[in-house]
Every structure is written in C-alpha cells, then in structure tokens.
Amino acid sequence: MTIVVNTPSRPLLPIVVRGCGLAVASLLLLFYLLAPVAWLASSSLQTGREIVSVPPHWIPDHPTLRNFKAIFSAIPGLGASEAPAPDGTNSGGFIPSTAGNLLPAMLNSLIVASIVVLLNLIVGVPAAYAIAKIRFRGRNLALYTVLATRVIPDIALVVPFFLVVRKLGLLDSLTSLIVTYLAITVPFSVFVLASTFEQLPDDLDRAARVDGCSRSQVLLRIFLPLARPALVAVGLFAFLASWNEFLLALMFTQTAASQTLPIIVAAFTSDFTVSFSFLNAAGVLAVLPPAILAVVFERYIVSGLTAGAVKG
C-alpha cells in the first residue's frame, strides 16, 4: 500500500496579489520618474499656446521644431533678439534675449565636465591604487582626509571658494569651475576606486609584479581593465556633477564667456516673460549629453569581471 502525501502547494491568490501589487507600484514609480521627462520632450515640440492648453496635449497636435530652430539660429552674444514669435505676443512664444548664449554655454559645460572627468581619473586612479594596494605609513589617514572633505556641505564652501578664486584672479573663467568641481568630485572618485581596487585580489598585483610589471604597469595593464565598471561610474558621476552644478557656477561666472548651461537656462526665466516652449527645448538639449553617455556606457556598468581571478 502506498501512501500519497499531498505536499501543500503555496496558495495561489497571495502570489497573484503580490505580483499585481508590485506591477502597479513599479508603474507608479516609472510614471513618477518618466512623466516629467516625457512632458519636457513633448512640450519642446509644441507652441507656447499649445503648452498652456487645457487639457494638456501629451502628443502635440501640431509638432514644431520652431523652438530648436530658434536656439540654433540665435546669434551668440547678441542680446536684443527678444522677438515675439510669429503666432502673436500672447502666445508665450517669446525667444529670450539670451537665447544665443545657449550653445556657447553648452560648449562651456562640455569643456568643464570633460576636463573634470579626465582630471578625476588622472588624479583619482593612482591615489586609489596607492591607498588600496600599497602599504605605507598614513594610508588610512590619507583616505580619511580625502573623505573628510566631503563631510562639509557645498554651501559652506561657497564663500571660501569664492575668496580663493577671486584671489587667484580666476573669476569668470572656466578654470575656476574646473578647480572647484575637482575639489568636490575627486574625494568621491578616490573612495569608489579605492574600494574597487581593494576588492581585486592582492595576488593579482603580486603576480603582475613578479611577471615583470612596475607598479604603474600593474595599474595600467591589470587593474584598469578590471576596474572599468568603476571607472565608468566615477566618470559619469564627475560628468553629471559638473554638468548640473549650479551654485558655484552662479557665484564664479558673470559673462557668457564662462557661464555654463544651468546658469543660462535659469536666466531664461528672468526675462519679462517665460517662454515655456523655448525653455523646454533648452531642457531637452541639456538632458541629451548625459542621457547619451548613460546609454553608451551602460554596458560597462556591469560587475562580475573578476569572476575566475582566484579560486572559484
């Protein structure tokens, strides 16, 4: 005689409920995160009048590239191009007088962010390697000192930074931004890279040295390829921090020669009228470079490269 034992299967209903709950929550979160971006993109293709229409048009009835044309046709530095759009002064379709500064400002932002990324890696990588893999007196002190600078909030640094920058005669220059952004981003980079290098086995370092690498060759030939995800993360962070930074840029820059994108875009609202359609087109342009970077480097931001390095 056999005894059949029914193993109690998990009740189905709670699983379904849980799945639905998670799905709904995810959708809500996605909507919360993506709706503003979608509206930004959609409204950049609308006229000022359509933007303020009720109910809002998520898909423009009459998509137009007018806003982008305005940006790309505006003449840099020429302040007096504040012209009503052809569809009338009441439409809110003004092109701000500083529209021509947008593209130069973007270039400024790009220069600053790229140099900050580059210097972050040039400074951060050797520092992190030394802290992670070389035993020297004061190693912990070095790491904590680097980190301690991040304990102070940026706002508290604005005035000291301003005084230093002014003393050095760097006001209204891209250099002032590069220097101060480095002060903000390098500690984080060193910290992230140091913990990445620390996770790579010491034996790899030693094996490479016995194989004929000097310290710097170990770093270049073994550690950098293995730390690529962290390098990308650090680079992206430094880029975004510089690209988005507002407060310091507001303090240190005064003319279009050094103003960055956030400053110029913010200035669009200080005209007599706010042109939402134009502002949103500028917003789309501001979002594009970071978005492209994220897409390009997304595939590198995966770990697991160290699998198989040591006994498994």
Added chain:
Amino acid sequence: MARIRLQSVSKAYGGGQAAVTDLTLDIADREFVVLLGPSGCGKSTTLNMVAGLEEITRGTLLFDDEVMNHTPAHKRDVAMVFQSYALYPHKSVFENIAFGLRMRRVPEAELTRRVHDAAERLEITHLLQRRPSQLSGGQRQRVALGRAMVRQPAVFLMDEPLSNLDASLRIAMRAQIRHLHAEMRTTFLYVTHDQAEALTLADRIVLMRDGVVQQLGTPHDIYERPRNMFVAAFLGSPAINFLDGQLSTESDAPCFRRGELSITLPPGIAATATRDIVLGLRAEDVGPVQDGFPVLRGMVDTAMPTGSDQFLGLKVGGNDVFVRVGKDSAVREGETISLGLNPARLHVFDKASGLSLLHGHS
C-alpha cells in the same frame, strides 16, 4: 639558475611583530627547498621577500653574489605560482601565460613558441583561447604553472600551489612538479603546510615556527632525527606519541621510567641536568616482541583498520598511544597486548626545553 642566500634575514611589521627572525639559508643552484610550517610561521613571508614582494627589514638576500634587497620584484628573475593562482581574469589563457614574456619584450614568434611548448607540456593547448573563469580548479592551476614555466626564471617560487586542489589531483600534481624541477633545472623554493608534500618534493626542508627555523635538513634527516618536539610532532601521520617520564641512569644503560613502564634507551643520551624527559614514539616504530628489546604493554582502546593498515589506540599507564600494526593483526578492543620497541628508533626530549637529547641531532 641561481644560488640563493639569505643571511640573518628578519622581517618585522609596523607594530613591531616579527614575521621572520634571523633566517640564514643557503640554497644551492637547482636545489628544491621546501619551506614548511603551520600557518603564520613566516614561510610565505620568506618567499615574498625572495620574490621582492615584501621588504627585508634586516639582513641580506643574495642571488648568486648579487645583493637583491632593494631590487624590485619586476627586476628579479623570479617566477611565482600563487595559491589562489592569481590568473588575470580579463586575459585569455594564452595571454595569461604570455604576459610575463610580453613584459620582457620577447619577440612574438619566440613567445608563441614558448607558450605553446608550455601548454603542450601541461596538456592545456585546447584551453588557450578560454578565459580563466571558464576553467576548473585543476586547469587554472596548470595555467598558473605554465605562466611561471615559460619565463624560464632563475628562481621558481611556489606558494602553496596545490592546496586548492582535491586530494587525488594534488598527489598527481606532486609528481608533475618533481618532473618540472628535473626538466627546468632551476632553483625551486616551495612553501607548504603539508608535510607529505614537503617530504615528497624537497631536496631539503626548512621547518619554521613563529618566524624561526626549527630544523633544516633532508626529509630523511628531519623525519628520523627531529631536533625538538615541535619538529617531531609536525612530521608524521599519525602524529608521534609523546610520553612524559623520568630519566633513570641507575643501571648502566639510561632508562625511561614512568610508573610501571620502563624502557631502555639507546646509549648516547646527551648529558642533561634534568630528569624530566619526554619519550617520542612514532606509530610505525612498534613490532613484534623480540628478545632484549624494550616492551610496550597496553590495553587496546580502539582498533581502526584503514584497509592497507591497522591503527590501534592503546592505553599505556594513563597515556593514549597510537600505533600502527599490520592489517592482519587480529586484535580486539579491550585486550591487553605487548609490542616490541626498537631503541634505535626512539626519540628522547628534554621536557623543559623540548630539545632532543640524542646525539647528533642539533
């Protein structure tokens, strides 16, 4: 090919703790020397100092007649196999093996030839295009060996290269490492905590403890004539039996006494002030009772056949003694048996210092 000399080499870390103390060692060219000891005894530190991966605190390291103390690792002609294998995970097996040659700017044709030679010898040619993560432990181990082999270094260093392999593979690899040494004709320095590995492979063994050399000698020397109780206990499986007792010199021959037990010792016990001694008896050094030989009587506590052998746990005057008898010996637990001892194979130590009292041991 190089003769390696360590002259009074010491290594101390920042906190003042000594990892290696006053180590003097002269390794002949093409010799196979094994550094043996429990973990934390300083054997790996010693190896790393030879490799140039650790700085030498005091003393001198010479390759042939050249002082190497301050030569960085990448400028010493050494190759090393790591316990963790330390393969470069982002490189193929071919590139892993070739890396050391590339760093030394060996021409491409020569490099390819040498990598393929090594791969063939290690039977990993079919794996050359794989990544380390796609290999089994044994295959990784071979790649690590290959990476060191192709370099044809003056000094070949191995840091517990077999400890991550399973038992059967480990024994097979021991033979392969012996062949490798014979073929490469270079100086080998090998670190292990496995006494069987050391006894199998070494021309000479350096047995270390707490950074201090306990004994230096051929495997036979170290096993047969241990200088102190630590060496005696570290080598041999099962471990040597120690019996506490007194040295009695009342009769003409020195004698070990412990309660009813009285064992005549070999002549030539070093003159000693102490009477407290320890008798060392290896499990295999018992046999049938013979005339004129000391006898060990004990009650069989446990009988453990292992197939090829049989081990007995005896109670001898309150002490546990572990002995090996033939597999055919039909002894039952609870019985009292007598075993013959060969005085020439007994070890006698001073209880206080732990040093051997037999002549010629120090």
